[in-house]
Amino acid sequence: MRSLLRTPLGPARGSLDTSLVRDSSLVWLASGVVGVSFGAISVAGGLPVWVPVVMSLVVYAGSAQFSAVGVLLAGGGPVAAAATGLLLNTRTLAFSLAVADILGQGRLARLLGAHLVTDETVAFALAQSDPARRRAAFWISGLGLFAVWNLGVLAGALAGDALGDTGTYGLDAAFPAVLVALVLPALRANPAVRRCALLGAGLALAVTPAVPAGVPVLVALAGLVGHGRGRGRTA
Amino acid sequence: MSAAVAMILALAVGTYAFRLVGPVLHGRVVLSPRVQELLSAGAVVLLVALLATGALTEGGGFAGWARPAGVLVAGVLAWWRAPFPVVVLGAAVVTAVLRATGLA
Numbered sequence: 001m002r003s004l005l006r007t008p009l010g011p012a013r014g015s016l017d018t019s020l021v022r023d024s025s026l027v028w029l030a031s032g033v034v035g036v037s038f039g040a041i042s043v044a045g046g047l048p049v050w051v052p053v054v055m056s057l058v059v060y061a062g063s064a065q066f067s068a069v070g071v072l073l074a075g076g077g078p079v080a081a082a083a084t085g086l087l088l089n090t091r092t093l094a095f096s097l098a099v100a101d102i103l104g105q106g107r108l109a110r111l112l113g114a115h116l117v118t119d120e121t122v123a124f125a126l127a128q129s130d131p132a133r134r135r136a137a138f139w140i141s142g143l144g145l146f147a148v149w150n151l152g153v154l155a156g157a158l159a160g161d162a163l164g165d166t167g168t169y170g171l172d173a174a175f176p177a178v179l180v181a182l183v184l185p186a187l188r189a190n191p192a193v194r195r196c197a198l199l200g201a202g203l204a205l206a207v208t209p210a211v212p213a214g215v216p217v218l219v220a221l222a223g224l225v226g227h228g229r230g231r232g233r234t235a
Numbered sequence: 236m237s238a239a240v241a242m243i244l245a246l247a248v249g250t251y252a253f254r255l256v257g258p259v260l261h262g263r264v265v266l267s268p269r270v271q272e273l274l275s276a277g278a279v280v281l282l283v284a285l286l287a288t289g290a291l292t293e294g295g296g297f298a299g300w301a302r303p304a305g306v307l308v309a310g311v312l313a314w315w316r317a318p319f320p321v322v323v324l325g326a327a328v329v330t331a332v333l334r335a336t337g338l339a
Contacts, residue, residue, distance in 0.1 A: 096257030170330030220284030
């Protein structure tokens with residue numbers, strides 16, 4: 001069943017780490033810039049520098065951080081801010097189940113690895129072709145992303161709003177594009193998963209105007225009803 | 236700033252608890268192949284829903300044409316099996332150019 005996302009991203013084994021680093025580095029770059037904007041927006045909104053910096057280290061979830069700070073700056077109070085962020089992060093529970101056997105056996109690997117579970121790192125890991133490569137992808141992508149994200153936030157919090165609107169660089173399109181590149185092989189290879197994913201995405205889009213952020217992707221899981229018993233096995 | 240501390244703590248502890256579920260259960264609970272299959276499919280369903288809502292919506296409304304146009308280009312490039320950096324940069328460049336030229 002781990003063969004859902006079968007097609008390897010880069011050339012095979014020999015250049016394992018090189019191709020993983022090359023592909024990850026683009027996500028690091030984009031995330032670093034978004035981190036800078038998160039730090040800058042938080043400080044520009046009136047929060048002290050340590051708030052975005054500490055938050056990024058201990059929460060480490062981009063969309064939840066933006067939403068929680070947004071609620072806080074809008075005067076929504078800490079409970080509403082935390083609830084909004086937590087709702088967005090419920091999906092990490094499902095992701096943690098999906099990557100549980102990738103992290104490694106040791107207690108430390110599991111405790112550390114759990115903190116590194118993000119959309120991009122999970123997508124990177126699951127897109128690899130064999131267990132060794134999945135583990136390498138998870139740790140390379142995860143540790144690099146953690147470092148770059150936090151450095152970016154620190155730089156943004158200290159420098160203020162020097163970048164301007166990151167939409168100018170088309171960065172908001174880069175993140176969905178990363179996911180497109182990573183999930184397309186699985187969608188191609190597995191008709192059952194493709195059915196579920198399309199149904200789920202349709203449901204998520206349909207409810208987006210009506211429900212709080214974070215709920216649409218949870219609703220998408222209902223798309224799994226399209227996963228017929230036994231038909232999901234891939235080649 | 237105690238409000239910020241409370242918010243950060245609650246969000247950090249809750250998020251880490253979510254993330255720990257998989258690694259803690261792994262090896263303790265034996266999942267049937269059917270459940271494991273659904274978990275893998277579920278991860279893909281979540282990622283596709285994230286990319287669809289991320290490409291098309293912003294704050295509950297339509298994100299404008301520039302972003303989905305860039306993501307669509309990424310989809311075409313990925314379909315042609317273009318290298319990963321080409322796919323991602325292609326999306327960003329198309330979106331940035333559409334915005335800079337005022338076309339979308």
